[in-house]
Amino acid sequence: MGEKQAFQPLTxxxxxxxxxxxxxxxxxxxxxxxxxxxxTAAPADSPPVLKSVSGDILLYGLYASVALSVFFIHLYVGKFKIYLKNLLYISLVCLAALLLIxxxxxxxxxxxxxxxxxxxLPLSGCLGFVAAKEAFCFRLFEGYLLAMIMPFYLLLVSAGRLANGGASFGLVVIAVLLVLFTLRKVFMxxxxxxxxxxAYQ
Structure with a gap:
């Protein structure tokens, strides 16, 4: 569990x-x-809203923001951070593959x-790890939900199982949970x- 007290002066x-x-x-x-x-806001008969420069910028931004959390996370078990960084590196390889495709x-x-x-999936795994870590440490239970829902959502999207607004709804659910998680976390x-x-290893 997380430590809700100051053990030493902060540097x-x-x-x-x-x-x-x-x-x-x-x-x-x-x-x-x-x-x-x-x-969600895109008209049904309009071109795909994400097939644009803005869509790419948002996705690049997501990679960068997740990387910030991965590199600066504080974990008692050092091996967990090594595994997490390796997962991030795998996500960057997948990023290159996406650019190729x-x-x-x-x-x-x-x-x-x-x-x-x-x-x-590797990127969602990184963000899911961060969410689950906070859920475990500080009882932010929506973090557990995020860790489970995000990869499941991607699996459904990849299989074409989220047609007729399903993809939009699923992403809205993830966004709502993530905003709730963020609001509960950042003010600690x-x-x-x-x-x-x-206790760091």
Whole structure:
């Protein structure tokens, strides 16, 4: 469980790393919420709203925001952070594959080849790990839901099982949970994320 107390004075580095970690969470919530809004608000007879420069920018932003949280997360067990970073590196390889499939466009790859959504699984795994870690440490139970729903959502999208607005609705559910998770997390005292440094492995 997380430590809801200050075990030692916080250094400047402690404060900066926690702020960056939480900024990553906030940005992830913003990017996913905008994507959900764009999908939901688009008229049914209009061209795919995500097949655009704005769609690509949002997806690139999501990769960057998740990376911030991964690199600056504080974990007692060092091996977990190594595994998490490796998962992020795998997601970057998948990013390159998406660019290849979409001929330079992330959104183009996802729209032209629904199965390519599977290449987002490592990225969702990174964000899901962050959410589940916070759920375990601070009882933010929506974090567990996010960790389970995000990969399941991508599997359904890749299999073409979310037609007729299903993809939009699913992303809205994820966005709502992520915003709730973010609001409950970012206002916690910074010391909560640092915990007891003597217990770090």
């Amino acid at each position: 400047k580095e402690d404060k900066i790393t926690v702020v960056i970690y939480r900024v990553g969470i906030v940005l992830s919530a913003i990017f996913i919420s905008i994507l959900a809004y764009l999908l 979409g001929k330079g466009s992330l959104s183009g790859a996802l729209l032209q080849t629904p199965a390519s959504a599977l290449l987002l 005292p910074i010391a909560f994320d640092i915990g007891d440094k003597s």
